[in-house]
Amino acid sequence: MKKLALLATALAMMSGSASAADMAVKALKAPPAPAFDPWDIAFGAAIMNDYVFRGITQSNHKPSVAAYFEPRFNVNKDLQFYIGVAGESISFPNRAAAEIDVYGGIRPTFGAFAFDIGVWGYLYPGGTCQFGGTGFDASGRFQGAECAANALANGNTMKKDVSFFEVYGKMNYTVNDNWTFGVTEFYTPSFLNSGAWGNYASVTGKYTAPSTVFGSSGVGMYVSGEFGRQWFGTTDSFYGTAAFPNGIKYADYNTWNIGVGFTYKVFTLDLRYSDTDLSKGNCNAFTGDFTAGGTTSVTPINPTGLGSKWCGATGIAKLSVDLTAMTNLK
Template sequence: MMGIEMKKVTLLATALAMVTGSAFAADLHVKALKAPPPPAFDPWDIAFGGAIMSDYIFRGVTQSNHKPSVAAYFEPRYNINKDLQLYIGVSGESISFANRAAAEIDVYGGIRPTFGAFAFDIGVWGYLYPGGTCYNGGNGGLAVDAGGNPISAECFANFLPNGNVMKKDVSFFEVYGKVTYTINDNWSVGLNEYYSPNFLNSGAWGDYASITAKYTAPSTIFGSSGVGMYVSGEFGRQFLGTSDSFYGTTFTNPGFAGPFPNGIKYADYNTWNVGIGFTYKVFTLDLRYSDTDLNKGNCNAFTSAFNGSGTTNVTAINPTGVGSNWCGTAGIAKLSFDLTAMTNLK
């Protein structure tokens, strides 16, 4: 009897040992298969894209003579952490200026810190316009500008039929600060400030301030199609100083406009735009209305438009009466694509 009992105890002990050993082995296996550590943080990224638009409008003023324009950009980024990004970039747009420059090349860089719902963008933007030609308005047959300063032989030899003038090189730079406040998943508002000590190399300082608002529709508005939609708008004011003597005038319109041999005080103006956009994957179609309160005479003095015409648009700074439509109402259709290496090229 005792032998039988001993055998039972031995068998039970063996079974328990096997179960315990199996459980221990299984536990070791589970621990060996636990989730791997997250991948290392890669701070580098690159954004790039392009666009085709029916009109290139910059602060309410056409840069392409109300004709189509193409654009592209390339922007390397370095993320110090999830809330602080450094960036540099280069972009280009096709244009049609009075000095016949055919392209705008932008070189820029800055920093983008984020604090909760506030996203800031602070940097420097350089606008380069290669390939320009100097034009003067005849100036009574004298090889000097309105201030009596000598002008180059090249500039003196080139005339615009409407008497407008423009320098060969109108490149300039701005410093800027922007902030966007995200209210919720649908609404955001922003403030922008840009300053240049020599806007368009005209000798006049320039300061642009604007407010923006954007409504992004819920992602389900078009069902599961993947199409998104937004509505956005901007209201801004461009403040401008006094040009140098190259853009001055000795011409007087009797009883209205006096001569400005040392330059003209450009007219400040308001500009606004509103539009609707549709997104699909990396593509955006933006349809926008843009306008300013700058009249044709002051627009001509500011832009030196090569196709300005007429004699009735006389203002205090535009005694010739030539007028330009470069600052008026415009409708813009823009199709663009935007990618980032970390998101779209993995």
């Protein structure tokens, strides 16, 4: 009898163990993989004390606000198509008060290399024709009543419509979680609708500090910089001078910036120093700065001697918020 009882107990234990094993297998089944959603939207806004583009202020060294909206389509994790629209407040000599950007392109990734290739359109609505104090160009041709009626007090000039587009390519190489380096290339057949082709190339670098640098606060930090060179062709006759009635060749120049940024969730505070080697005279010829003054900054393309501070050293503080629908709005 004892042997029968022990055998029954052993069979019961084996049966219980098998049931437990079956239950464990069922509990460890992996949940179904979430469906891949290729669509996403990035959007954000910013406020800055100065809107600087390639070393030159676009807002007369005054505060500027910006915003963007960018739908994206991810073919897979290594290939993305995108279009976007953005806007910044500006202060141009032709009285245009806003820059509207319309752009689109493709972002393929190959291992540590990330590329960005596309077309960027810069639109400046609301401009008025500005042509010195007379409305006549260097060859004596009358540029129209609107140009004369809206003449700048310092005699500088700018077309009513300075909208233009660029084709661009960017490449970033990620060394590790901390270091990223890149190169950029932009080309336009008519920079600011001046008739002068423009080519901009730069090298960039960024160091992202370890996430533990500020403990568990969630605050991140990076240091980044860029060195670039802008080349130009010759403008059309609207910007001509007595010495160059058919147009002037804008001066090529170097520009550079370096700064530190702090991130917290979707917010970024970027503090940056920016400068160029463009002289005050050549800066005036390029920008048509309505605040330019003096008579000593004479260059071959700037015979009036007006000098502009729009291309000099400046500090930029920018607070921005950046979100994506798939990450922040789930």
